[in-house]
Amino acid sequence: MRxxxxxxxxxxxxxxxxxxxxxxxxxxxxxxxxxQIEGPNGAGKTSLLRIISGFARxxxxxxxxxxxxxxxxYDEFAAQLLFIGHKTGVNGQLTAYENVCHWLRVHGCxxxxxAYDLLSLLGLVGLEDVPVRTLSAGQQRRVALVxxxxxxxxxxxLDEPFTALDxxxxxxxxxxxxxxxxxxxxxxxxxxxDLTTHFxxxxxxxxxxxx
Amino acid sequence: MWxxxxxxxxxxxxxxxxNTLMPYFAVVTVVCLVVGWVWxxxxxxxxxxxxxxxxxIFIHVPSAILSMGAYSSMAIAAVIALVWQIRNAExxxxxxxxVGAAMTAIALITGAAWGKxxxxxxxxxxxxxxxxxxxxFLYLGVLSLYHAFEDKKSAGRAACxxxxxxxxxxxxxxxxxxxxxxxHQGATITKFDTSAIDSSMLWPLLINIAAFAGFxxxxxLIRLKNEILQCERHRPWVRELVGRGE
Amino acid sequence: MQFESLNEFLAMGGYGFYVWLSFGSCAAxxxxxxxxxxxxxxxxxxxxxxxxxxxxRIKKAKQQEQV
Amino acid sequence: MTAQHxxxxxxxxxxSKDVTLAFRQRSxxxxxxxxxxxxxxxxxxxxxxxxxxxKRIAPGIIWVAALLSTMLGLDKLxxxxxxxxxxxxxxxxxxPLSLSVLAKVxxxxxxxxxxxxxxxxxxALLMNLDSQALGATVxxxxxxxxxxxxxxxxxxxxxxxxxxxxxxxxxxVLPLYIPVLIFATSAIDTSSMSLAYGGQLAILGAMxxxxxxxxxIAISSALKVSVS
Numbered sequence: 001m002r003x004x005x006x007x008x009x010x011x012x013x014x015x016x017x018x019x020x021x022x023x024x025x026x027x028x029x030x031x032x033x034x035x036q037i038e039g040p041n042g043a044g045k046t047s048l049l050r051i052i053s054g055f056a057r058x059x060x061x062x063x064x065x066x067x068x069x070x071x072x073x074y075d076e077f078a079a080q081l082l083f084i085g086h087k088t089g090v091n092g093q094l095t096a097y098e099n100v101c102h103w104l105r106v107h108g109c110x111x112x113x114x115a116y117d118l119l120s121l122l123g124l125v126g127l128e129d130v131p132v133r134t135l136s137a138g139q140q141r142r143v144a145l146v147x148x149x150x151x152x153x154x155x156x157x158l159d160e161p162f163t164a165l166d167x168x169x170x171x172x173x174x175x176x177x178x179x180x181x182x183x184x185x186x187x188x189x190x191x192x193x194d195l196t197t198h199f200x201x202x203x204x205x206x207x208x209x210x211x
Numbered sequence: 212m213w214x215x216x217x218x219x220x221x222x223x224x225x226x227x228x229x230n231t232l233m234p235y236f237a238v239v240t241v242v243c244l245v246v247g248w249v250w251x252x253x254x255x256x257x258x259x260x261x262x263x264x265x266x267x268i269f270i271h272v273p274s275a276i277l278s279m280g281a282y283s284s285m286a287i288a289a290v291i292a293l294v295w296q297i298r299n300a301e302x303x304x305x306x307x308x309x310v311g312a313a314m315t316a317i318a319l320i321t322g323a324a325w326g327k328x329x330x331x332x333x334x335x336x337x338x339x340x341x342x343x344x345x346x347x348f349l350y351l352g353v354l355s356l357y358h359a360f361e362d363k364k365s366a367g368r369a370a371c372x373x374x375x376x377x378x379x380x381x382x383x384x385x386x387x388x389x390x391x392x393x394x395h396q397g398a399t400i401t402k403f404d405t406s407a408i409d410s411s412m413l414w415p416l417l418i419n420i421a422a423f424a425g426f427x428x429x430x431x432l433i434r435l436k437n438e439i440l441q442c443e444r445h446r447p448w449v450r451e452l453v454g455r456g457e
Numbered sequence: 458m459q460f461e462s463l464n465e466f467l468a469m470g471g472y473g474f475y476v477w478l479s480f481g482s483c484a485a486x487x488x489x490x491x492x493x494x495x496x497x498x499x500x501x502x503x504x505x506x507x508x509x510x511x512x513x514r515i516k517k518a519k520q521q522e523q524v
Numbered sequence: 525m526t527a528q529h530x531x532x533x534x535x536x537x538x539x540s541k542d543v544t545l546a547f548r549q550r551s552x553x554x555x556x557x558x559x560x561x562x563x564x565x566x567x568x569x570x571x572x573x574x575x576x577x578x579k580r581i582a583p584g585i586i587w588v589a590a591l592l593s594t595m596l597g598l599d600k601l602x603x604x605x606x607x608x609x610x611x612x613x614x615x616x617x618x619x620p621l622s623l624s625v626l627a628k629v630x631x632x633x634x635x636x637x638x639x640x641x642x643x644x645x646x647x648a649l650l651m652n653l654d655s656q657a658l659g660a661t662v663x664x665x666x667x668x669x670x671x672x673x674x675x676x677x678x679x680x681x682x683x684x685x686x687x688x689x690x691x692x693x694x695x696x697v698l699p700l701y702i703p704v705l706i707f708a709t710s711a712i713d714t715s716s717m718s719l720a721y722g723g724q725l726a727i728l729g730a731m732x733x734x735x736x737x738x739x740x741i742a743i744s745s746a747l748k749v750s751v752s
Contacts, residue, residue, distance in 0.1 A: 105536075254458060
């Protein structure tokens with residue numbers, strides 16, 4: 001049975017530095033849906049994603065995940081959440097493989113040989129044991145994006161996942177999105193590019209810049 | 212009690228509560244301050260050992276008591292703010308901190324001015340003065356942490372956490388300083404033996420304590436009102452209030 | 458009254474400097490805190506009023522544009 | 525996979541990451557130690573080399589130097605993780621943040637505190653301490669430095685989001701270090717008079733136990749504030 005309304009945003013308000021970013025914003029996301037958040041710079045896309053991920057608190061309103069408020073039991077929500085922000089959480093001093101392994105252990109996933117294979121699948125052959133800081137911006141992002149293949153989270157929250165990726169990378173990523181949606185997951189992402197693949201369950205949310 | 216208290220989590224109600232409470236505190240402050248100072252300075256008898264210099268006690272002791280009292284009420288507000296996530300409690304923490312810091316500063320200055328004729332030095336590493344000095348550092352820490360943040364919402368919560376950490380440490384610091392003091396100086400002359408105090412001196416002292424408490428109350432309320440206005444400035448009720456010229 | 462004359466009162470039995478220093482600095486700190494708190498409040502109200510007027514002007518300008 | 529097993533996995537993973545990183549950039553381990561050594565060298569130069577005087581003030585100097593060199597590493601404790609986004613990943617992990625924080629504090633202690641404890645006999649010799657006081661110095665550093673790491677981490681967590689948090693952090697943290705300083709130096713003092721100093725050590729131990737339980741909670745809530 002499918003759980004409907006995986007994620008529910010209930011009249012969320014956020015003000016930053018005396019400026020109201022959005023007021024009484026409500027929407028919901030079902031399993032199998034992908035939502036693209038659009039809007040000009042400074043409209044509050046990142047702030048919204050950070051509120052939904054539970055890093056920031058909304059001024060008003062609540063976020064519900066599978067019918068439960070996320071602030072009530074954050075660790076349970078976190079087990080179902082995959083967040084990749086502007087800052088990807090990849091350490092420049094460690095190698096790509098070490099980074100992936102560390103992430104897996106911290107998130108309670110099993111570490112196996114699959115991580116190594118995935119790095120080569122994402123075009124990082126021969127770069128697995130090089131410190132990440134020596135890689136290019138796009139390659140560094142791929143190191144973070146490997147997580148998309150290695151987690152069992154239901155909800156993905158991705159802030160500008162396509163930044164610095166080449167066309168092939170973007171395509172690979174969207175194929176993975178489709179797989180995740182087919183397995184009953186949900187995706188929330190911001191991007192300035194349009195998605196090239198056609199998703200039937202695509203919703204868009206436009207945030208306006210408010211004064 | 213919870214049902215009665217809960218409406219005050221709303222900013223507008225809290226603001227009104229401040230307004231209703233303020234006159235009482237103001238009257239207590241003005242009356243007690245005038246009576247206490249005149250009585251303390253002119254009518255209380257001179258101490259047979261310390262002569263007239265002991266009159267400093269009428270402001271030193273109240274400010275010292277209130278500096279601790281303000282810190283504990285700040286910490287209580289901080290706990291409420293963190294546990295129940297009530298924004299007004301956070302604002303109260305920020306409102307009390309400068310008042311408490313001022314009380315601590317008064318206690319330090321008067322302590323030094325009293326120490327000079329009594330011990331012959333402006334500053335003596337006496338246990339009580341040292342604790343007061345550390346308390347001042349704790350207050351300044353909370354204040355500078357609050358002002359270092361650009362986002363005032365995070366600033367408030369950070370200040371609350373620091374206040375709670377401080378209040379857990381305060382008894383340990385106090386105890387360790389007392390202990391350090393006895394270790395290094397032997398039993399020093401205690402400035403004032405409160406048990407032996409005569410009622411002709413006790414009454415003005417109590418009145419002064421009430422005056423200082425009232426003052427802390429009044430200024431905290433004024434500052435709390437400011438903080439509430441500051442954070443609710445875009446709300447219609449603030450606009451209506453300011454429009455009425457209040 | 459413990460003191461015979463004003464001079465005696467001011468001298469405080471030889472401790473006048475210390476006593477008046479304490480009371481003076483105490484009064485100064487209390488007054489400074491009190492008035493700075495009041496001033497903060499009136500400044501804030503002033504700012505809110507200015508903001509309201511600014512918004513009204515913007516509103517008016519928009520209305521005129523439409524006309 | 526049992527829950528207990530994965531808590532352990534989280535702890536070791538966070539711990540080993542920080543320690544590995546420190547070993548890759550040796551300066552992180554070496555610099556606080558050098559600082560410690562230089563501060564201790566400065567005192568005899570400033571106040572004169574009489575052995576009796578040095579012996580008298582040695583506990584204070586060693587401990588003040590220890591406080592200051594612990595502060596050096598603290599600013600870096602959460603800074604890198606904050607800047608590269610690892611902190612967000614730790615928060616968004618299914619495990620409680622306080623556990624990861626505990627691992628990070630232990631890592632900090634391994635990097636800065638432990639080398640100081642190991643080097644303490646040498647410093648004690650420089651300051652003319654006798655063997656009794658030397659034992660006390662090592663013991664107080666062993667119990668006291670983790671305490672410094674715990675308390676300091678609270679300050680570091682509160683200021684990690686600020687551009688110039690370093691100085692502010694020392695302002696916040698140093699007053700909280702006072703009890704540690706008092707009990708540790710007095711333990712060394714007492715021991716050099718050939719008296720029992722178990723009481724002071726017990727108090728330090730009790731404070732460490734309390735910090736072990738309470739500090740991770742404070743640190744993790746401070747980190748959540750800094751990240752938001």
